[in-house]
Amino acid sequence: MKSLFSFLAAAWLMVLGGPVAAQDLTFRGCTDVSGRAVPSRLDVESPYLVTTQMHRSGPEIVYNPRALPEVTDAVRAFLYAHECARHSLGIARDVPSIDTAQRADCEGLASLQRSGMLAAPGDVLALQSSLVFSPAQWARVPGPARGFDLTACPTRRAAAPSDPAWNRCVHRCGDRLFHCGRSDSCMAAYNSCQAACRR
Incomplete structure (x- = not known):
């Protein structure tokens, strides 16, 4: 759906x-x-x-x-x-x-x-x-x-509108993770990068 x-x-x-x-x-x-x-x-x-x-x-x-x-x-x-x-x-x-x-x-x-x-x-x-x-x-x-x-009927809320700037920031973090790999240090760098993205 x-x-x-x-x-x-x-x-x-x-x-x-x-x-x-x-x-x-x-x-x-x-x-x-x-x-x-x-x-x-x-x-x-x-x-x-x-x-x-x-x-x-x-x-x-x-x-x-x-x-x-x-x-x-x-x-x-x-x-x-x-x-x-x-x-x-x-x-x-x-x-x-x-x-x-x-x-x-x-x-x-x-x-x-x-x-x-x-x-x-x-x-x-x-x-x-x-x-x-x-x-x-x-x-x-x-x-x-x-x-x-x-x-x-059960009430359903509309999805919150996405923030394009936050989406771009998280996407850049994901790109770095993709090139870095799945090691602990790569995941830690990704988590730190994503945390820095402003909502």
């Missing part, structure tokens, strides 16, 4: 770019429980916002942001993350139940939180209040029809 988090963060910037970008947004970076890539395909003819199609070559997530143009970009990202979570949890081939759907909801929510998309206070409650679907809409989103209690 790590690649999904980084992709979702990039995708979120595309979503914020404007309504046209959001309409044609597609996602990549989903993996299954074994770490294998699960491809995604944008299909503006699909009746579903997001669904999984099984092929001989494996599963494929099909995504159509135009299927439900009335939902928010946050809802689209959440429902894609939910579908991807079904693969990462190893439940994509199971008959969807409320229990497994809620597990995927929480895992999808966690991916959005770790990516920083839902970092502001109130973001989760705002998303939850948007997750109300009519019977016709439920036919187009990952089911089964259910209520959402995202506040009951």
Whole structure:
């Protein structure tokens, strides 16, 4: 799921770019429980916002942001993350139940939180209040029809932003260690070098 988090963060910037970008947004970076890539395909003819199609070559997530143009970009990202979570949890081939759907909801929510998309206070409650679907809409989103209690999911914090200067400093220390070797004196020099890097 790590690649999904980084992709979702990039995708979120595309979503914020404007309504046209959001309409044609597609996602990549989903993996299954074994770490294998699960491809995604944008299909503006699909009746579903997001669904999984099984092929001989494996599963494929099909995504159509135009299927439900009335939902928010946050809802689209959440429902894609939910579908991807079904693969990462190893439940994509199971008959969807409320229990497994809620597990995927929480895992999808966690991916959005770790990516920083839902970092502001109130973001989760705002998303939850948007997750109300009519019977016709439920036919187009990952089911089964259910209520959402995202506040009951474990809270995940966004990764702290990295410090480029600290990263460069530690990278230089690592380069010296690589050329020096793994002896005690080399490791001591590396530890001393890394300790001197300012955060």
